[in-house]
Amino acid sequence: MTKMATETTQKLRSGAVVAVAMAVMNVSVYAYTVLVAHSIGKAPYGAFSALMGLLLVISVLSLGLQATGARRISAAPHQVAAIERVVLGVGLRSAVVLGGLCLLAAPLINGLLRLESLPTALLVGVTAFPLTYMGAQLGVLQGEERWVPLALVYLAQGLGRIGLGAALIVFRPTEFAAILGVAAGAWVPVVIAWFALRRPRARSEHSEGHPGLELLREVGVSSQALLAFFALSNLDIVLARATMPDDQAGLYAAGLILVKAVLFLPQFVVVLAFPAMSKRPDVRTMVPALAVIAVLGALGVAATALLPDLALLFVGGDDFAEVSGDLWKFGVVGTLLSMIQLLVYSALARRQGRAAVVLWTALAVLVVGALFVHTAPSLVLLVATIDAVLCAALLVIALISSREDAREPAGSATA
Structure with missing residues (x-):
């Protein structure tokens, strides 16, 4: 009974930590949107909203990586090291490919969204890379049930955006600065997750069940x-x-x-x-x-x-x-x-x-x-x-x- 009570207490604490972190993240993201709306003007905010909508679609790959990584690690805890290497490897390659495609598509994005600013359109690709790779990192942390580092990454995702973004908007209240704040803020959780995942791990010999191509299919x-x-x-x-x-x-x-x-x-x-x-x-x-x-x-x-x-x-x-x-x-x-x-x-x-x-x-x-x-x-x-x-x-x-x-x-x- 004591062991069960201890496990229940730990779950409640973990839940509270993640809940608070995600609440702060959501409030920070919402507050940043409000700040942008009040700072850059109606027309630039329209461009900002269109770009955020595009990033929302792009982030689906990140969520797919997170779900796949978390599922595989949770379902096969004896292969954590091997699965982690594959998930992070696939995540890195996916981030490079998606980020590169977005950079190549920048002229098209600029024209379709009527941005009249190629540098602003290029920031979509700059943001897509960390956004995608973060999904793989979150999947590993979630699958291993490392709730405190996971909460810190979620916290950094919100606070990094509003902290860096607000500073950039104060310096230059334009849609370029607003999206640059999103791009810069997206790198903060990636760095924190990298520190959380860089501890040495025992290498597993049982990685044949989780090749990159199979994982990529599941991500799709x-x-x-x-x-x-x-x-x-x-x-x-x-x-x-x-x-x-x-x-x-x-x-x-x-x-x-x-x-x-x-x-x-x-x-x-x-x-x-x-x-x-x-x-x-x-x-x-x-x-x-x-x-x-x-x-x-x-x-x-x-x-x-x-x-x-x-x-x-x-x-x-x-x-x-x-x-x-x-x-x-x-x-x-x-x-x-x-x-x-x-x-x-x-x-x-x-x-x-x-x-x-x-x-x-x-x-x-x-x-x-x-x-x-x-x-x-x-x-x-x-x-x-x-x-x-x-x-x-x-x-x-x-x-x-x-x-x-x-x-x-x-x-x-x-x-």
């Missing part, structure tokens, strides 16, 4: 599933702008601030639960984490419903009062997206491809459905309905997959 599968999730959780505002009057699109955008807050709040649960789901890829390891996310989301929805005026201040103030009565619905969307995110990572832990097909299908339904709604309340209701059905479908897939795995012979599962 993981990345496209995560891309589908990112598209599903971000495309609605694009659809709102395309199908609604400006005032309704503005109201919907205000509500999305609450969606992002509720989505990011329990993100630490996914980070902590993923190694356990990789070690024991069945529903029983996922359910407690899913329950925690549901409870946190329910508390957020209840607080929004009971205190709509306070929630309204958070999303933009009296200018958006028309949406105050519907803010709890945005809280529901954020909760469902958080649960979907965990279910997606659970599918990655089981290497289950059916989840990606369901995600892309839900995205297609959202695009078609959005053509028939023209107000913020109707769109949030549509999104909530699609997300609820998607969440249920992913849960059913997880249950079916778990039963199929349980029926497999022990030797097959080990292989």
